[in-house]
Every structure is written in C-alpha cells, then in structure tokens.
Amino acid sequence: MSNFCFAQTNYYVAITGNNANSGSLSSPWKTIQYGLNQLPANGILNVFPGTYSEKITIPNNNITLKNYSALLPVIDAGGITAQNAILAVNNKSNVTIEGIELQNNIQNDAQGILIEGSGTNITVKNCKIHDIHFSANPNAAVNETVNAQGIIVFGTNATTAITNLKIQNNELYNCRLGYSEGIAVNGNVNGFEVTGNNVHNLTNIGIDIIGHEGTCPNPANDQARNGLVKNNTAHHCIAAYSTSGGIYIDGGKNITVENNTSYHNGYGIEVGCEKIGQTTDGIIIRNNVFYDNEICALAMGGFAYPSGSGKVINSSFRNNTCLMNDYSGSGNGELYLSYSENSTIENNIFYTSTRNILAYAELTQPGLKFNYNNFFCQAGAASLTTDWNGNEYAGYTAIVTGTATNTNSIFANPQLTTASGTNPDFHLLTSSPAKNAGNPAYVPANTETDYYNQLRVEGGRIDCGADEFGSVNLGIDEMEISKFSIYPNPATNFITIDSEIPIGKYQIFNGSGQKLMEGSERNKINISELSAGLYFIKFQIENKSYVSKIIKR
Incomplete structure (x- = not known):
C-alpha cells in the first residue's frame, strides 16, 4: 500500500480517478472503499x-462520507453479494453519511x-x-424468513447503547421489503432522531x-428509547400479506412522534407490542395528519393481549x-383500539369517510382518557x-353515553380548508x-x-x-435570513439582535403562547430572568411579524 501525507482534511474519489493517486481534488x-481506508x-x-x-x-471512527456536488454519487450493488448491506457501520462512532444514492441490492436480507x-x-x-429487494422476482412468495431493509439500526451491545443517532432528510422508495421495514431502529438504542425523511412506495412498514x-x-436494554420521529412523510407503504403502518412503534419507550404526514398506508400509525409479557411505554403522538389510510388512522394496543402479545401503556x-381513513371498508374507521392502559386520546379531529365509522375497540381500555x-x-x-368492547352504538349521542367517553367533545364540521382524501389542506377556517x-388544562411542551x-x-x-388557528409561523422567511441573526443562541443572560433592517417592538412567549416579556430594545435583550428552556x-x-426560537440555558 502506498503511504500518503494526510495533512489535509478533505479527500476525493472520482470514477475517473486512480487508487495510486494522492486523493487530492486534482x-x-x-x-x-479504498478512499475510506486511507482517511x-x-x-x-x-x-x-x-x-x-x-x-x-x-x-474507522471519525469519518465523513459525502457527495462532492449537488448531483449525488450512486453506489450500485447490482450483482454484489459479499455482504448484506450496501453500506455498513459496525461499532463505530462519529460517522456521517451524507448525500449518497444507494441502489440495486437484491438478495434475501438485503440492506441499504x-x-x-x-x-x-x-x-x-x-x-x-x-x-x-429481498428477491429479483416481484411475485416471489413472502413469509417471515424473507426480508429487506432500507436503513436498519441494530443496537446489539448488551451494555453500551447506540446514542445520538440521526437519520435526517433521506428519501427511501421502491423497495420490496418482505416482513421488514423501510427505516428501522431496533434494540439497544438510547437517544435518536428520525426526522424529515420521505418514505414511500414500499411493500411493508415505512418507519x-x-x-x-x-x-x-440484555432484555433490560433491548428497546429503542428516548427518541424523536418528526417531520417525516410516509405514503403508499402497503403490504398485500399484512397490515403495514406508515409509522410503527413496537416495543419502544419514551418516543415522541410529531408533525408527520402519513397517508395511503395500511395504518397511518400503529402503536403496538408484539412480544408477550412486554410493554410499549410513554409514546406521545401529537400534531400529525393521517388521511386516506387503508384500515385506520391510529391502531393502538397489544393485538392479542395477554396470551398472544404485550400491551401499550402510558x-x-x-x-x-x-x-x-379506512378506505378499504375494514370497519375500523379512524381508530382501532386493541389493549392499552392509561392512554389519552384528546384534542383531535376525527373526520370520517362516507362509511361514518369512528372506531373499533376490541376490549375495555383501563384508564383511558x-x-x-x-x-x-x-x-x-x-x-x-x-363498535366498542362488543357493543355497537349508532349516533353520536349513543356513542358518548354507551362508551362513557367524550363528554366534553363536539360533533361539528371542523371546517378544514380542504377536506379531501387526495389533496387536503388541514388549516382551520x-x-x-x-x-x-x-x-383547557392542556399545556404544550416547550x-x-x-x-x-x-x-x-x-x-x-x-x-x-x-393546526392552531391564527398562530404565527415559527421561523424567518428564507429571503430574510441573510439580513437577520440572533446570538448567542443558546444564551444565558443576553441575546443580541443583528439586523440590517430596523426592528420594532419584540415579544417573548413560552411554548404555551403566554407572553412573558416585551420591549423595544434595538439590539441587546436581557433574558436572565427566564427559566431554562425553549x-x-x-x-x-418592515411591517411583517416574524417568530424565531431562542433557548435559555
């Protein structure tokens, strides 16, 4: 192997290059693979x-692999069977994979x-x-032994978790997955973000x-936990052999699922627990939209508790x-509840299809709010x-009385801007x-x-x-970013506003929309009296209102 002087940080690979070269731009x-080995x-x-x-x-650790230009390089694994994954990261830290296109991995247990x-x-x-794809044959039989995965994370160490994992702004599509998923986070993973991804046209679960x-x-560590699933879009994730969710939480703990779009999947989202004697715990699903899904918007609970599955709690x-939702006419409507304990379903809009079915609840739901x-x-x-715990109720009043729920709910047209299953607009009129x-007692997180x-x-x-009607958008228009900045952010005592354009009065709000401060300082603002938080x-x-996030340490 040749010896190189590695004083520089950036190195380069090109299809016109040569592994005897220095790895410089020219x-x-x-x-x-050769380039990675030299880094x-x-x-x-x-x-x-x-x-x-x-x-x-x-x-090795401490490696970044990325695209050089806006046109993504393609790694094509066609005909290569040496390893299951096109790109594998095993027991490594401080690794970034950015702007790479991966395609054509066709074998059982194939992975992107x-x-x-x-x-x-x-x-x-x-x-x-x-x-x-798990097979080159699009009509190949599917059972639990055939699998393929787009991005798969396995936390396999008994004591040391995968931490600070980020899967961001990727597109994953046109994969035959068998019994597996597009993006999956599995096992001993503690602290992760799956955000901004677009998963579509898959033959099973999206995320x-x-x-x-x-x-x-180690069973005590065998669950993905303390994670965020946000701003993803999942659509056309449909399996012919099972019901596949656009998003599925199965056995996870302390996961927030927010601001996602899920449509034309099997379930919009499923929160379940397949393993007997186990729990899925502390799942927060908020501020998402679910529409035109095959079976329902939300499926929640252990599907065969207690003898055939675990349960969902808290x-x-x-x-x-x-x-x-429920375009297939399954009879589940918007909600399918199997078995959960101490769950809350509130502040939602449920606008049914023309079949007029709200929910199907198989069992009593202890502690349900x-x-x-x-x-x-x-x-x-x-x-x-x-259909609620074996009883059928017809009419909104009968549902409220018979299920002993929703005493403070309303039946009314929510007046969405566009109530369509094909191109909806969820803004309230x-x-x-x-x-x-x-x-009225709900206080949103910061x-x-x-x-x-x-x-x-x-x-x-x-x-x-x-949608929160009448609220202001959180973020500066892109055309203004070059003219405006707040620093330091996060800050402890003061923030400085640097703007090319004169700023009028400012107001500072907490996450509940409560105004805490206001003033007309032009540059430096004292935030020392605020508690730590967002x-x-x-x-x-210029006569326009803008809102930006600040973090107080």
Whole structure:
C-alpha cells in the first residue's frame, strides 16, 4: 500500500480517478472503499458524481462520507453479494453519511445502510435509497424468513447503547421489503432522531421503532428509547400479506412522534407490542395528519393481549387530524383500539369517510382518557357509528353515553380548508368550531408546535386538530435570513439582535403562547430572568411579524 501525507482534511474519489493517486481534488482516488481506508481521523471523503459498483464498510471512527456536488454519487450493488448491506457501520462512532444514492441490492436480507453494535454520533442525511429487494422476482412468495431493509439500526451491545443517532432528510422508495421495514431502529438504542425523511412506495412498514426482539442480549436494554420521529412523510407503504403502518412503534419507550404526514398506508400509525409479557411505554403522538389510510388512522394496543402479545401503556394521541381513513371498508374507521392502559386520546379531529365509522375497540381500555375531540361525518351526527368492547352504538349521542367517553367533545364540521382524501389542506377556517375546543388544562411542551410549525396555543386555549388557528409561523422567511441573526443562541443572560433592517417592538412567549416579556430594545435583550428552556421571540421587520426560537440555558 502506498503511504500518503494526510495533512489535509478533505479527500476525493472520482470514477475517473486512480487508487495510486494522492486523493487530492486534482488527483482523486477511484473507489470509495479504498478512499475510506486511507482517511485519517476526522477525514472527509468527497465523492464525485458517477456510479460506483461496490459495497462499503466504514473502517474507522471519525469519518465523513459525502457527495462532492449537488448531483449525488450512486453506489450500485447490482450483482454484489459479499455482504448484506450496501453500506455498513459496525461499532463505530462519529460517522456521517451524507448525500449518497444507494441502489440495486437484491438478495434475501438485503440492506441499504446497516448500523450495528454500539457507537455514538452517527448521522445519515440527505441520502436516496431505492430498489432494495429481498428477491429479483416481484411475485416471489413472502413469509417471515424473507426480508429487506432500507436503513436498519441494530443496537446489539448488551451494555453500551447506540446514542445520538440521526437519520435526517433521506428519501427511501421502491423497495420490496418482505416482513421488514423501510427505516428501522431496533434494540439497544438510547437517544435518536428520525426526522424529515420521505418514505414511500414500499411493500411493508415505512418507519419502525422496535424493542423486545432479542436484538440486544440484555432484555433490560433491548428497546429503542428516548427518541424523536418528526417531520417525516410516509405514503403508499402497503403490504398485500399484512397490515403495514406508515409509522410503527413496537416495543419502544419514551418516543415522541410529531408533525408527520402519513397517508395511503395500511395504518397511518400503529402503536403496538408484539412480544408477550412486554410493554410499549410513554409514546406521545401529537400534531400529525393521517388521511386516506387503508384500515385506520391510529391502531393502538397489544393485538392479542395477554396470551398472544404485550400491551401499550402510558401513551397519548393528541392534536392530530384524522381525515377519511379506512378506505378499504375494514370497519375500523379512524381508530382501532386493541389493549392499552392509561392512554389519552384528546384534542383531535376525527373526520370520517362516507362509511361514518369512528372506531373499533376490541376490549375495555383501563384508564383511558378519551375526551375533548371534534368528531364529524358528512351524513350527520345520527349516522356516526362505533363498535366498542362488543357493543355497537349508532349516533353520536349513543356513542358518548354507551362508551362513557367524550363528554366534553363536539360533533361539528371542523371546517378544514380542504377536506379531501387526495389533496387536503388541514388549516382551520375562521369559523371552525375546532378553535379553542381542546382540553383547557392542556399545556404544550416547550418544544411543541402545531403541524404547520406555529405556536401550539393561540388565544389561551388549544384548538382541536393539528393546526392552531391564527398562530404565527415559527421561523424567518428564507429571503430574510441573510439580513437577520440572533446570538448567542443558546444564551444565558443576553441575546443580541443583528439586523440590517430596523426592528420594532419584540415579544417573548413560552411554548404555551403566554407572553412573558416585551420591549423595544434595538439590539441587546436581557433574558436572565427566564427559566431554562425553549422560548419564541416575535418582532416586527418592515411591517411583517416574524417568530424565531431562542433557548435559555
């Protein structure tokens, strides 16, 4: 092997290169694996556009693999069976994979990207992954022994978790997955984000957060936990051989699922627990939209508790908009409840399909809080139906009385801007009865926004559904970013506003929309009296209102 001087940080690979080269911009290497093997600590391997026929293993810690230009390089694994994954990360830390297209891995247990073992600070972002198939035959029989995965994370170390994992802004599509998933986080993973991804046209589950499968040999650590699933879009994730969720939480713990879009999947989202004697615990589902899904918007609970599955506990489904689901006519409507304990379903909009079915609940749900929702079906209140613990109820009043739930809910047209199963707009109209119809005691988390990235409470009381009417957008228009900055952020005592344009009065709000401070300082603002947390600062620039996030340490 040749010896190279690695004084520089950036190195390069191009299909026109040569592995005898220096790896510089003007003298790039030829193959990605060779380039990775030469990188020093904290090295960056920039890959020129082109198609590279190889499979990759990350050899060391502290490596970045990324695209060189806007045109993504393609790693094509066609005909290569040496390892299951196109790109494998085993027991590594401080690794970033960015802007790479991976395609054509066709074999049983095929994987696009595999992250396995333990490690910290692992990021996969802005990648495209497609045509990952368990078989070359699109009509091949499917059973539990055939699998393929787009991005799969296995936390397999008994004591040391995978931490600070980020899967961001990737597109994953056109994969035949068998009994597996598009993106999955499984086993001993503690602290992760799956955000901004677009998963679509898959033959099974879109995004799956998993526990209790024996992935980690220590049962106490064998569940993905303390994670965030946010701003993803999942659509057309449909299996002919089972019901597949756009998003599925199976055995996870302390997971927040927010601001996602899930449509034309089997379930919009499923929260379950497949393993007998185990629990899925502390799942927060908020500010999402679920529409035009095959079976229902939400399926929640152990499907065969106690003899055939575990159970779901201490979970909530709040401020979601569920529109015209159950297009297959399964009889589940918007909600399918199997067995859960101490769950909350409130502040949602449930706008049924023309079948007028609200929910199907197989069993009694101990500790269920089901209230402050906005129900609607176009045929009218008398046509709404529910099957609840073996009893059928026809009509909204009969449902409230018979199920002993929803005493503070309403039946009314929520007046969405466009109530369509094909191209909906979930903004509430001015006259919407969903405004201020949520639980008056609900206080949103500091980091919580509505589906449209607006303040979650406007006017003192939360709305039903994913949209908060009349709230201001949290973020500066892109055209203004170059003219405006706040620093330091996070801050302890003062923030400085640096703007090319004069700023008018400012106001600072907490996550509940409560105004805490206001003033007209032009540059430096004293925030020392605020408690540590996330806040929103609203101000005027050129007669326009803007809101930005600030963090107080």
